[in-house]
Amino acid sequence: MTPFLYRLAQHFYNRYKNTLHEHTFVFPGRRAGIFFQKYLTDISGKPLFSPTILTIQELFEILSPYQPGDRIGMLVTLYNEYAAISRSDESFDDFLYWGEMLLDDFNDVDKYLIDAEQLFRNVQDLKSLEADMSYLSEQQIKAIRNFWEHFMPAEGNDTKKKFQETWQILFKLYTAFRNTLHEKEYAYEGMLFREVAERTNAKEKMHLPFNDIVFVGLNALTPAETVLLEYLKNRGVADFYWDYDSPFVSDKQNKASYWMTNNLWRFPSHSSIEECVKSETPEKEKQTIELIGVPSAVGQAKQAGTILSQLIASGALDPEEAIHTAIILPDENLLLPVLYAIPQDIKKINVTMGYGLSHSSIASLIEHLADLQRNLRKSKDETAFYYRCVLAILHHPLITISAKNEAEFLKKHITDNNRMVITESEIPDHPLLQLIFKPLIRWEEIAQYLQSVLIFIYNRLTEEKNSKENNKEPDNQTHSGDLEREFIVQYYKSVTRLQETLAEVKTLSVDTYFRLLKQVVQHLSVPFSGEPLSGLQIMGVLETRVLDFENLILLSMNEGVFPLKKSTGSFIPFTLRKGFGLPTYEHQESTYAYHFYRLISRAKRIFMLYDTRTEELQTGEVSRYFYQLKYLYNNYFDINERVLTYDVSAPDNSPITMAKTPQVLRKLDAFKAGGDKYLSASLINRYITCPLQFYFSALEELSTKEEVQESVEAEIFGILYHSLMEKIYRRFIGKTVTPDTLTALAKNDAYLTELIEKAFAEHYFKDKDHPQPLQGQHFLIGEILRSYVKQTLESDKQFAPFRYIGAEYKFNSIYRVADHLSVNFKGSIDRIDQIEDGYRIIDYKTGSGTTNFKDIAQLFDSSKSNRPEHILQVFVYALFFAKENPNHTIFPALYYLRSIFNNFNPSITVNKQKIADISCFFDEFTEHFNACLQEIFDENIPFTQTKQEKNCQWCTFKEVCGR
Template sequence: MRTFIQEIADTIRKDYSDWDNLTVIFPNRRASLYFRKALAEQLDAPRWSPAILSVEEFIGSFSDLKEADKLSLIVTLYRVFKRVTNSDENLDHFYFWGEMLLRDFDELDKYLVHAAGMFKDLSNQKELDQYFDYLTEEQKQFLIDFWQTVDFSSSASKRKFLELWQSLYPVYIAFRQQLMEEKIGYSGMIHRHVAEQIETLIPAGKKKEVGMRYVFAGFNALTAAEEKIITWFVQHRDAKIFWDEDAFYVNEPHREAGTFFRQYRKHAILGQTFPPEPAVYLGQDKKITVLGVPQKAGQPKLLAQQLDATLRAQAGNNSVERTVIVLPDENMLLPVLYALPPSLQAINVTMGFPLVSTPYYSLIDFLFELHLHKRKDEFYYRYVLALLNHPYLKARVGEEAAQWREFIQKNNQVHIAPSFFEKKHDLLEEIFRIVPTENFLAYIIGIVESLATSSEAGGLMEKEFAFHFHRILSRVQELTTSEPMELRMQQRMFRQIVRAEKVPFSGEPLKGLQIMGVLETRNLDFDHVIVLSLNEGLWPAAPRQSSYIPHNIRRAYSLPTSEHQDAMYAYLFYRILQRAETVDLYYNTEPDVLGTGEMSRYLYQLIYEANWPHERKVLYNPVQVHEAKPIAIEKKADVLEKLERYFGKALTPSTLNTYLECRLKFYFKHLLEIREPDEVEEEADARIFGNIFHKVMELFYQDLRPPAGEWFVKEEHFINVGTKLDRFIEMAFRQHFHLPDTKKFEYDGRQLVVKEMVKRFALKVLAHDKAYTPFAIELLEAKNFTTTTSVTQLGKQLSIVMGGLIDRVDRKTNTVRIIDYKTGKDENKFEDIPSLFKRDQKRNKAAFQAMLYAWVYAQRNAGQSSEVKIQPGLINRKEIFKDDFEYGLYLGKHRLDDVTSMLPEFDRHLQTLLNELFDPTQPFDQTDDLKVCSFCDYREICAR
């Protein structure tokens, strides 16, 4: 089937002999390229091409105003706004509203609205009160942030806001006047200038105007200015118009795709340019397939499979050049490009890709955050790790980046000095350095240049990203010379500009597979049309209220509304199908976070209203619910080999507690050593509080240790305890965060709370210790508090190391206290020895640990006097602040002064437990108590 462009080219060749005086105007440049190719194919000898222009170029040629870029326009608008309203708002706060104002001004001019009347209506108090409801919550918040005085529940605030609202028309007039003086303008301003003065502009600007011929092709939704200009050329220059329409939607009033054509057919002048009846393309046979795919990620994969099969079946016939992939969702571009089959020799992308979706955006934003969160010339670890994990840095720095990340996490480096990165890598030295605010944008521009020009810079796409960010950053840098900004303001400015920018990919449009956005398909026809993401909210796009002008006033002044947008997108949908032979329409069958899971209304119309022959397929994976089966790890040779580590490594109380809690958890944690990755711990949680407290107590008593002889603690050692604790607490924090002694330590946030909690707890413990003096310390934070015992395995006696790290062992006369500090909610009571080995949640883990250490002490000192009392106990935060606190474990309500008589029973239960642990016939299986699984790190593996 001949395309719309080919039909025009054929008409031009037959009906227009004087191409030197012929101008052909299309809605966009892309159609111009296809038209030039189609025209060339019609010729059998070379000749000069007629002038082929986009409508923007055509209208702009009649005005001496030059269209300025958006940023320059918003900055000019900002300065005019400040001058007219006497506002002192910052540019970064104004940008959002300036962008909206500029859009409204552009529409006002393109639709030739009587601005004075419209702004008068807009500022009417009664109407304004009525129309506050049209603002979204986000816009109300922006108003509150912007003017600081808006209160939507107060009539006084509304009146004050109204005064500012009434200034919009003076701002509009002053803004246009300023642009006229500078000989620049925005698109709508230029269009209005030409439309209102067309009688005088054309003869003055075009001496050969009377002999010129004009052809307008492919237009649909005309602005009022375009309509007036085109009408003038039809009426006064006998211009021809080629409309691309179809009877399917034009002849049916309820179909919104034909809204504008039905309107123009009734136009006094434009109506004469239409043929009597619209063409009929959509009624012809087409192979239409509707494909439902779960989730966005599945669509590119299925597309690639089907495209590859098509290419293999049609090898050698160049059908790929007549194939287009239309992407209503711009974020699908990269997934589609990565999924396309390698057999494709040429691909052309003609669409915009959001800059916020590029790696450069996240990199630059991380750089802003890195410097915004630095503390006294040191960088906050979160943004250091984020940058080291960024794909651009990982690609250039290599595996060493992972090593430095691991070092920072393992050593708990919350704040990192720039010296950490010295002589590690040139790029890292360039990034991690202190930069004054006034030089910050130059610093980022330098990094972008380094990345873009390095040997690992990637392909053309990466360089294109870098070019656009370099341009934006340079513009913001220019702005800071006239509009000084703090670093946070620079970041907000950068974010707002980038969020509205897209990378306009444009390659060789006449070669290879075509990938386009929705708007880029205008006037173009393809044999094979593939559309992805045909979901409501994507195509048609969701209506957005980003305008000062409420819906009712827009309708009253014939400005575009959501109905206008719906009609335009409906036309684009049906137009791309008109001349196609094969159509594949993909949609997402599952809702995502944006709620775009509903099939597009166009698909519903195609399936149920048009009733065209089609094939509908839904891709799905059959749901197979597998019951979680019990997991049991048999103690085969490899597992028994792992258990042998406890022949030399101590089997600690916490390890045995894990085994009693769940055998399988013991296997995962202590034999397979599956651990969560290290993370930097900046906040002082309960575990860190415990570590700091233990270290402080160790430092206090180490400070009392004599060079030689017995380690006695006396009452006089407790003088100036508070001062000493302050010093030891700081030392403990330094060790926790691995800070050098030369670096001053400052407490932040919760660290101050933890410091006071540790000091209070330590003061209370030391007060009890002072009352207990004199006593001698035998062991303090001893890591080798172990003994050996034997178990039987397959008839052999195995020697097992038992014990671990004991907080403190002290002696007074014939009583040995085995002390375990507990900063949590641990209980110091237990029912009996068997209860310590029960596999349920009532088992007292802390008491088990204390008794095990008592057993270890007894084993280590088996030859000591029988008169020596062994008194294990907990010094816990829960009990020590009570007035009646007494050290020791409690058997029921009875405090234990000596547990020596209980140790044989404890030994029997312990031996039973150890024999079970090393028994080859007892697998590592799951606990029966599902409550234990609630907070288990391995519950996902067990599917519990």
């Protein structure tokens, strides 16, 4: 395989040798020029003066008096002109979105040399319009007429009328905008191109800083470019060489050939580059294509590494000189995964695309800072920050490096106190955190704010680097630290440049400033150091123009990614774009087709990787290009298809058991008499449900990570309800409660509101001393609590009058199980009432459940997923209450809030018979209870998983067990 640029270099060297430096070569991109120079060096075998190398954009810049303008600065200028012409009070924030579209549209209008007055005119008379468009074809005029007939403002159609009113000012805006830029001697790219083209059309004698110019590998020429090339051709100083040798590109049925015929006809080459090149024996061997489906984006990168290793092993790739192998990334987000996947045998790597600043760690931190400022709150006359934004910043690695201890303290403070907003006074006294957590009211403050943060982090990274160097500590991430500091420097420059650009803007929101900064950063990248003319080439699609490789690995060969399916916003509707000859999606498709087919035309081995996943917007569909190769050009290729699959089937997990080793037994001893831990009714229920769950929670003390409760979850709801009932009945301790008392309590809404606000302050907001009126969702939850409390009071009337004994009755005692075993046991009874001579033991449950059971054995039956565990819990409470208060009648009750509105009776029943005295069941209950406790402490019985997998559905340790 002889690359196109090599043949071109050989051709010109053979013809011009030592005078080659008098030529100027123009390429689509810089990378092609670098390779061309390399080939010249290889062919000559000696030093020689290089010809001038330019890109097509650089050529226009040389010939134009204008300087390329900064995009943000041009948007500001465009806004000022718009405000003056339309006399609108629209803010820059609102203008920005469609201002960007207008800038792109003006760019297209100029590159394609469109008569802007005709395009943006106020259409009133279609006949006069057609008369002015004699230079357009009938098909174009028909498309334009159809559009305007549809958009002529019908009576009462405000939308169409508004469209026409807006359309009327566009030509004035276009003209004024260009005039202002002309005065400043700046231009957007299209304006710069048009200026050069119009001067050539006017037969102006331009000064050319070259005598002979060669255009190489161009394809999709705009009218402005075409005019310049015609001008240079007519002056006899231009030559043209097109990379159209490929049978795919020259196939007129292929979209890749869209511009071929016209370009070859208008701009023929002076000579064939084959004349001075030794003829090659035609290769009979077919090109090989291997299509590989991978169900992962990162998996594609890893597979690319595997392919490279296979090429090295087969001798198709020299790891010391891999310049003939390229990895192409239509999705540039895969750059870092690809770099990590490259085999260590390959020492030299050249990344032509750089690493986008927007993907850096500092960029993500700035995004978090922007979110922080967008979500400012007010709390207690202080500025407050939304906890999610605060936590995102505190978890960021750059903050962890710079303020680790203070960040950890603040995170713990937020979770421990359930702080949904954090005030300025709660921020720890650390210089970086004090810099970050301050409100920005005006956009003019943002630049200094960001610069201060960037300087601090940069200095901290520098200190860490110097410390490691001074202490001679091994640092495997030295280069990543240096790269991060380079990102910070580039970000600092971007902030400074944006601030200077926006100097003329009078009004701007903080949010819009951050959006503009993000837009600036999106177009910046930090180049990787590498060998540009040796080693493995990693590049984006546009960097491949005019380059050829023997081994190609193309990632993301998915439809919609390559070719890219991206609709760009435009103020010019499709029909008008088509009618006036402006670029549409058809141009984009033809351009991508040319890049693809030209790229693969000289490769020997082509590997195409695509993502097979079908989730969210991903279809898992292979690019249309592969199907075209498979069904239209299959005579040229040996094609192999395969899909990589991963075994994701659930393995047959062996049951997990935890033997009672000496270490486990020591942990169990802590629950025995004399130890410092206690069993409870809930732990006993947990053991019966799943012994392994008991082990994880009671012995290993594992639990879910505590998080901020932004909404009132079931657990918090239950705590609030318990607190309300305790506070309502507190003043009646030892007193008789009558039906009239309960009615009065239910009607006293002001009192209930006060109690609800206090309960929220203590248990939800974690700020007991500052109750406040509830708002929004919290108000609604408060009203739901009020309804439950009132219905509970109504339900209590069926037992009134009764004597209220107390709430949250706590017991803490040693329970003798057997001669050799006594355990610590504790609990808290929600409420105790005295009715006549008996005591009612009450337990509140926020969910639903049963108050009836079959027999005592059912309470301890671990084989049932619907075991009445709440009844067992109230039995345990009654048992220990009876031990402390003997010779009393005790009957249990369960208040299920979800059932309390349905004529609910809270009394516990056995076989639907109300329990009048629970002590009748104590002997049998104690027998089962003691057996359960002995099993827990039996060293020969391990902790095992439950056999009832329904019990695992909501278990905290479900993933640990693999259930």
